[in-house]
Amino acid sequence: MHLATFLRSPLFWITATAFLVTGVLSSKASGIASGSGGAPANSSRALASCSACHSGSAPTPTRTNPPITNLTVGARVLNAGQQTTMTTAVTAGxxxxxxxFLCETTGGTFGAGTGSHINGTGGSITHSNKNQRSWSYTFTAPSTPGPIEVTSVAMTSNGSGSSGDQFSFSGYDPNATSGTPVRLYVLPAGVTNLGIGCADGYGNVPVLGAASSPTLGNAAFAFHLVGGSTNAVALLLLGINPPGFTGVDLGALLGITGCNGYVLNPLGIPTAVTSTGSAIQAAGSTSFPFPIPSGSSYLGFAFDAQAGVLDASVASTRAFPLTMTNGLHVVFQ
Ligand code: HEC
Incomplete structure (x- = not known):
């Protein structure tokens, strides 16, 4: 066929249209990069608006049978560079x-699993095909200690383009218009994790960490609680555990059902008040300053710590309404 004749022929237009449709759409069916359309990078709390392109898919307060997006993490309290597994799964809808799906972090990097691929250098991760509703992938903690927030969004789609789909953010309320972050903490040298915290009434688990090492003379050392109930009294339990103590069930002991105690005989219990903010998103955080003395005779001194926060969301499920963090073992460096 002569070129000019070919350009006018139906065959050319069918070929060209098919090429365009595949080129434009297949990239979206294999996930959306943070920064594209309505999907901002590393904006943990007000995560991606998939509705920028998927019209009518966004959460509304009156939506019935919304998709439920669950972000589960292996370890919440990590050492520098430690790897853990995460899963974003969407049900109902x-x-x-x-x-x-899309998952974003304020620190550290994701690694792809089956059906997912990372965006950029790994600050976010998204699906690589549209034939799954659950994705497991890895997360590697950064080398810098401190708190990290990870937030996800996931879509139940109808398999045909960007219309007629529905998405939800991770968190207690599937009709919320922003995601609730899962809080992680990366520990510094000299601080190790003793065990896991327990969930509040909305499924959030507070974490206790420290952003700097307990080195002799470190006047800025502090225990840092994040992901707790808001505007509430927080307690820090400090003690020296006997060798071999691995924790105690606080449900049987004190009616703090579902929580473990990681400080056997607290010697001191300083208190603080957590910050204000969304209770459902467990936006409460606080610090307990603990300046480390400078005398070299303290080198190697070790003790244990755990925090608890008074929590109205567990008033009906725990005889004593506390939600507990993980425990920490601290060794002066
Ligand atoms: C920049 C525009 C844009 C944004 C933002 C966007 N998408 Fe899409 N998405 C598209 C387009 C266009 C398609 C249709 C592609 C196709 O079907 O081949 C699509 C298709 C999909 C599909 C397959 C559709 C189906 O019916 O099976 C899924 C799943 C999906 N997107 C998830 C998401 C999620 C989750 C978000 C938010 C994190 C998101 N998208 C944000 C443009 C976008």
């Missing part, structure tokens, strides 16, 4: 088996 549209029936069917197609979907997509």
């Amino acid at each position: 549209l029936s069917g088996t197609t979907g997509g």
Whole structure:
């Protein structure tokens, strides 16, 4: 066929249209990068608006049978560079088996699993095909100690383009218009994790960490609680555990059902008040200053710590309404 004749022929237009449709759309079916459309990078709390392109898919307060997005993490309290597994899964919402997700972190890097790929250098991760509703992937903690927030969004789709889909953010309320971050803490040298905290009434687990090492003379050392109830009294339990003590069930002991105690006989219990903010998103945080003395005779001194926060969301499920963090073992460096 002569070139000019070919350009006018139906065959050319069918070929060209098919090429355009595949080129434009297949990249989206395999996930959306943070920074594209309505999906900002590392904006933990007000995560991606997938509705920038998927019209009508956004959460509304009156939506019925919304998708439920669950972000589960292996370890919440990590050492520098430690790797853990995370899973974003979406249930309910549209029936069917197609979907997509985006997960963002304020620190550290994701590594792809089956059906996912990282964006950029790994600050966010998204689906690489639309035939799953659950994605497991890895997360590697950065080398810098401190708190990290990880937030996810996931879509139940109908398998045909960007219309008629529905998404939800991770967190207690599937109709919320922003995601609730899962709080992680990366520990510094000299501080090790003793065990896991327990969930508040909305499924959030507070974490206790420290942003700097307990080196002799470190006047800025502090225990840092994040992801707790808001505007509430927080307690820091300090003690020296006997060798071999691995924790005690506080449900049986004190009616703090579902929580473990990691300080056997507290010797001191300083208190603080957590910050204000969204209770459902467990936006409460506080610090307990603990200046480290400078005398070299303190080198190697070790003790244990754990925090608890008074929590109205567990008033009906715990005889004593406390939500507990992980425990920490501290050794002066
Ligand atoms: C920049 C525009 C844009 C944004 C933002 C966007 N998408 Fe998409 N997405 C598209 C387009 C266009 C398609 C259709 C591609 C196709 O079907 O081949 C699509 C398709 C999909 C599909 C497959 C659709 C189906 O019916 O099976 C999923 C799943 C998906 N997107 C998830 C998401 C999620 C989750 C977000 C938010 C994190 C998001 N998208 C944000 C443009 C976008």
